[in-house]
Amino acid sequence: MDFQSTRRRGEDGIAVVINFLLSNARLVLGVGGAAILGIATLAVKRLIERAGRAAEEEKVEQKMAESWEEISRVSASPTLLKRGIKGVVLQQASTATKQQKADLCQQSPVSSLEGQGGVEPKSKRLQLCVLTLQDRLQQFYHSRAALSPKEVQRAEALALDICTEIQGFLRCRHPDMPLGEMNLGGSLLDDLQVVSADHACLLVPLQLESSLWRLVPGEETLITHPLHWMVRRVNLEYFPRGRSYWDRHLVGGYLSSEAVVSMFSKTVMETMNWPSISSTMDCVVRPMLGGHDLRLEIHATGGDASMDSGLIITMLPVLREGDVALTAQPELTSPWGNAWHLSLYPWETQRLAQLDTVDDGCRRLLLKILKSICRLNPALRPLKAAPLANLILHLSDSESDWSESSLEVRFQQCITELIGYLEQGALHSYFKPAVNLLSGLSEDQVDQMGFMLYCAVSESEILLM
Numbered sequence: 001m002d003f004q005s006t007r008r009r010g011e012d013g014i015a016v017v018i019n020f021l022l023s024n025a026r027l028v029l030g031v032g033g034a035a036i037l038g039i040a041t042l043a044v045k046r047l048i049e050r051a052g053r054a055a056e057e058e059k060v061e062q063k064m065a066e067s068w069e070e071i072s073r074v075s076a077s078p079t080l081l082k083r084g085i086k087g088v089v090l091q092q093a094s095t096a097t098k099q100q101k102a103d104l105c106q107q108s109p110v111s112s113l114e115g116q117g118g119v120e121p122k123s124k125r126l127q128l129c130v131l132t133l134q135d136r137l138q139q140f141y142h143s144r145a146a147l148s149p150k151e152v153q154r155a156e157a158l159a160l161d162i163c164t165e166i167q168g169f170l171r172c173r174h175p176d177m178p179l180g181e182m183n184l185g186g187s188l189l190d191d192l193q194v195v196s197a198d199h200a201c202l203l204v205p206l207q208l209e210s211s212l213w214r215l216v217p218g219e220e221t222l223i224t225h226p227l228h229w230m231v232r233r234v235n236l237e238y239f240p241r242g243r244s245y246w247d248r249h250l251v252g253g254y255l256s257s258e259a260v261v262s263m264f265s266k267t268v269m270e271t272m273n274w275p276s277i278s279s280t281m282d283c284v285v286r287p288m289l290g291g292h293d294l295r296l297e298i299h300a301t302g303g304d305a306s307m308d309s310g311l312i313i314t315m316l317p318v319l320r321e322g323d324v325a326l327t328a329q330p331e332l333t334s335p336w337g338n339a340w341h342l343s344l345y346p347w348e349t350q351r352l353a354q355l356d357t358v359d360d361g362c363r364r365l366l367l368k369i370l371k372s373i374c375r376l377n378p379a380l381r382p383l384k385a386a387p388l389a390n391l392i393l394h395l396s397d398s399e400s401d402w403s404e405s406s407l408e409v410r411f412q413q414c415i416t417e418l419i420g421y422l423e424q425g426a427l428h429s430y431f432k433p434a435v436n437l438l439s440g441l442s443e444d445q446v447d448q449m450g451f452m453l454y455c456a457v458s459e460s461e462i463l464l465m
Helices: 005-023 025-050 054-073 078-106 122-129 133-145 149-173 245-249 257-269 274-281 345-359 363-376 385-398 404-424 443-458 460-464
Strands: 183-185 199-205 213-216 228-233 283-288 294-300 311-321 324-327 340-342
Touching: 133 363, 133 404, 133 460, 149 183, 149 199, 149 257, 149 274, 149 294, 149 311, 228 324, 245 257, 257 294, 257 311, 274 283, 345 363, 345 385, 363 385, 363 404, 385 404, 404 443, 404 460, 443 460
Parallel strands: 199 311
Antiparallel strands: 183 199, 213 228, 228 340, 283 294, 294 311, 311 324, 324 340
């Protein structure tokens, strides 16, 4: 921080205090406290910068004295420090935000009617400034989160065309490969995709002989991870290797997901005539090679505005047994090349739909709003759909009112609950409590999310901008 020479006397003391608090923030306060302290530091810095203005110098000195006096009162313990700074700083931030919104309302541009001699009704202008959070959430959903039916239909049609091409190619070139009927899955099909219809999932079911293969839960393997299952080859003494088509992808007595993905990459991604398919579909279809997943990138060739951002189609090999769905996703099960990923997405989606059907609730609506906020906000972008869905499922166990009129309250509760989970560094899966859905986040990402969410506690609308 830069100080004027007239303020040299107090410079060292303030700088020492700020440097001490910042350097020891994580140790003393934890993640949430560090985020709040960041807000406090920003507020103090702004006060110090304003001190350079001669006309306001005395007022600023008084505000700084009051602020530091308030902070010193609660600095005795980390808990009091959190509560004290949260009360002082966020209240000032709330006041400043409200004042800014009021200024924007007063400075809003005059409509064309006023330019023609008419006067814009004050009630309409005032209505824009006094929208409730409930109204803002609905407005955000319809303007930012929800997809147009035309956009969804366009993406689904392209994905189905690709599905037909791949399935026809495999049946022609590899008629002995035991595959089920390919179909679409994921958020696009379940009406849970937000912002833009830019990705789709093509499920490729592998058919296994029940007498030759056994799906082994992750807890029963050496990996011990509840989401990392194994597919063991059994009855080798009666049915030696070669009796099953998938024996060629055995590694150490287990069906290797990595080997299966590699096979599809060579068979489909590197072999199909994509330029010819592109000309037939009137769009550019390109395989994305070099990664651990099977992905196709589709771009429109004309002036199709619905595909400005392109469409990514992920080809996902799947094994099903009862309600268990295992997917070949080496990027999730690395470094274990033989492991298959237990997908909880079908369980979570089905549970949310069941709960909303029973009480005509707004859980899926709230999930789409939260997903849109995280996707559009750089600080919250590391939060994926799974933690948000499980957040709502956990909250459903303690809250019974999920009517659309309670959307505002449930939204604010989700923000508060999410802060608590970030403080603990753990958000356990609703169906697999041993799984921590926040384990993949770095400390910096948690800090940034905590900072943003703490600001949203007093001003939830900052997430809807």
